[in-house]
Amino acid sequence: MILFILYQLLLFAFLPIAMYKLYWPKAGKPNVGKRWVEHFGFGKKVSNVDLWFHAVSVGEVIAATPLIKQLKQQHPALHILVTTTTATGAEQVSAKLGELITHRYAPFDLWPCIKLFIHKNQPKKLWVMETELWPNWLSVCQQHRIPVSLVNARMSERSCKRYLRFSGFSQRLFAKLSLVLAQHQDDAQRFNQLGVAAANLQVSGSIKYDLPATDSLIQQAADTRKSLFAERLVWIAASTHKGEDELVLDVMQQVRKQLPDSLLILVPRHPERFDQVAELIAARELSFARRSLQQVPNSNQTVYLADTMGEMMLMYGCADTAFIGGSLVKIGGHNYLEAAAMCLPCVAGEYDFNFSDISQQLQACGALKLSADNEQLANWIKAWLSDENARKKAGEAGLGIVKQNQGALARSLDALLNH
Template identity: 70%
Template sequence: MLGGLYQLLLLIFLPFAMYKLYWPKRGKPAVGKRWPEHFGLGKKIAPVDLWLHTVSVGEVIAATPFIQQLKQQQPQLNILLTTTTTTGAKQAQQRLSELVTHRYAPFDLWPCITLFLAKYQPKQLWIMETELWPNWLSLCHAKNIPVALINARMSQRSCRRYQKLSAFSRPLFAKLKLVLAQHQDDAQRFNQLGVDAAKLVVTGSIKYDLPDCQHIQAQAIQLRALLFGQRPVWIAASTHKGEDERVLEIMQQVQQQHPTSLLILVPRHPERFEQVAELLNQQQVKFARRSKHNHVEPQQQVYLADSMGEMMLMYGCADIAFVGGSLVPIGGHNYLEAAAMGLPCIAGEFDFNFSDISQQLQSCGALKLSADSSQLATWLNQWLSQPQLAAEAGAAGLTVVKQNQGALQRSLKALKTL
């Protein structure tokens, strides 16, 4: 009954999904002539050893060192990497084009998945984090294609949602051959949802296993000197609709105490770059744009980082980070890139997607949370006024990152069982 309802809902919402994927937006890469790939009709390649699915930009970035290590160990491995979004596809092309073949992920419709599996004949499916599609799991199970979740997380909120549909969700979770959970509480929730304990391994988060930051930091030092000189700089990273206005309120409060300070503003999605630029114009905020390689004038208050794949570089140009998705109920974004660059962090109250990382960084003083914009501005002002305290908090966060590294190797070891 529930399965039939799901198939019906898929057909109803397919036009909306196609609209979201194909309708052109400023700043967003277009699917172009590759749209048949969403229907399982992509160009055929040699039979695939491993199908690795990453949703979008964040998952591609996290998967990059994983794929590099895997190819070092098994150079002959034929890896097919799929993404859902065009921005993820662009990152895959930039970072991994010599190591994998990229295709867009098929829609979760039986004909699309059937065509996809027949065309590429993958021996295994590994999914980064928790992008679960029922028809993918069912058809892979029917064809004896083992499915593993890598770097998997399951928030309490998501767990409750799945439990409300347990008659539908438990059989799907039971089809997973291996789940590499980031943390023990994630593993416990997967077990509650129907994954056998024998199939669960706690590996930690591979997002701690960031590439060596020294080269990026060297670039950032040069770029910061060129663009910003001696100005105090803070960054608002991965902001969502509804957050930018509040970030600008915080900026005004910070500039009352630190009039020469500058905000690097990084919207989460490229299709929002122009929207944020329009907002800055409406509020008469003076700003420069990364995409136009603008020189930053002393009177300009904001540097709009409207580029892709430069988050670590932008973090390296800042003294303190605000991490977005947290002033609106998105659930926050990963603090680890900021922490790996030695930055102390602030965020809003909604960071439930990264609760374990959040707790570790809060406990050592590297992260402060508040729903109140004035409180966030107060912390920013304190750290900007006392750079030594900010440096100590950032160093504590960097220590947390280093202490938790090693998940990548643990994950590769666990996956050998498949």
């Protein structure tokens, strides 16, 4: 009870910080606008909600999209309400799901907000993507007999240890989940350790493997590459974070010492950083082109700043090899699978705890190499750019891992509909 009261007090204390992050205008970042009231449970009522599906931001929306589309194909009359926390997530919902669903911003985890949201919309069930768990959400859903399922769930060893510091609180929290579809066996074991009953646990695999590179996307990427980069050797640094772009540019300059015609596609993780990264590149006196301005890089330009949203797979398709961001800083890495699905061999920094299982599989087959050393990363990139056969062999091995693990989407949907 003491921890519960403390949690409520902390929510109110940190509310101004959350509001600042969500609402303060930033260049390149979409704005919530007048819909900010939805975070407090207000806004236009949504009637006859069969399913409330929560995907916090861009990554979760992208992962959830094929699941929602397949669900709608099977049950076209199903009324789905998708919530996101961020405006960038809302943009992705609009772009990828359009009229298939209704979108609202998710309520803050404050009792009045979540109770008002539930009272207004009366969803029959809640599916939450990955690990976005909020104690008050779960408590109110339990009171209203709304079953809560965790989809594509992952629980890193690091996060598990944090929850176990407050084991009593965590046990009560996780016991309220009616179904957890864990990505891997080690995730399932951690959820069980935290209080999810074994009867409510299944290992379904990661639906992020179900990302087939369609023929139309591959052709679009080939056309885009030809128009932008001609015959140049191209590598991509995807989903980079603050403090990481500088390191990537250092690697790029090392690569160019051996391969002076090579070009880097740089894709910052967050849109509000696009202009900051552009300033960083300019401060280094590097010539670059910006995708948002529809600029075509000339032969002297060394960086192509991909400062748009929703085009990651397309940009992977334009490259020969990839660096995966969030790995040279303690973010824990990002999803390697989109690059692997486009047949790209990958390098990354040492921090891979967000995707450790996938990382191990790709390392084992030779499609991924990790190092904290910039020089080593540069050497691997140079080796793959210089050797088409080695690059193709490693890329095909990674694509093989993706194909071997596909099917989680169908398994997850079957489990959710029959629970």
